[in-house]
Amino acid sequence: MHGELQELGRAVKQAQYRQHRALDSALQSVGTTLAQWDALRAISRSPGASARELAAATFQTEQAFGTLAGRLTGQELVERRPGHGRRIEHHLTPAGEQVLAAGHKVADKVLADCFSALPDTDRATLLDLLRRLTAPRDA
Template sequence: MPDDLQALGRAVKYAQYQQHRALDSRLATAGTTLAQWDALRAISRSPGASARALAAATFQSEQAFGTLAGRCAAQGLIERRPGNGRRIEHYLTPAGERVLKAGHQIADEVLAACYSALSPADRATLLDLLQRIGEGGGA
């Protein structure tokens, strides 16, 4: 039984690794990285959000997100504005919107290829199973 669980864990990790490699490679053609595009996507979903909220949304530490946001701001993809107290709010610039849009198109193509071996019903089942695992709190 433990070997089956370890094989399952490794298979999930390998699928994620392949997906991330393919996305990062193709997103480079749009002038961005997977981490940057994910940050732009999170900011787009929650304009004005704090670094803390965006770090959580992108599965990063606050420090890592702050470094990433600094790079995105230097590239003119996002704008950081003072909020209440020490809070810094994050917004996409028009250039960030363009990169995000290009990234969405690339992600759709890459993910379609990554999951092409699965039928729509299989993809729905996989999504449901992964969501159930995520809701369980994990380790």
């Protein structure tokens, strides 16, 4: 049984790795990387969020996200503003919105290709299964 579970884990990781490489490569055409575009997506979904919140949303450490946000601020894609107390809020600039939109178009094409081997019903089943695996569990 452990062999089958390990094979399943490896297959999920391999699919993710292939998808990430394809996205990162294609996103270069619009002047961004997967990590940067993912950060822009997270900020767009939660304008005004803190680095801690955005790090969790992008599966990064707070320190790694802070470094990335610094780069995005330097590229004038993100604006950091003082919030309540010591909180620093993150917002997209108009240029950040443009890069995000361009990235969405690229990602849609790449992901359509990544999942093209699966018919719509299989993609829906896979999504349902992955959502069940990642859903919060009761203690």
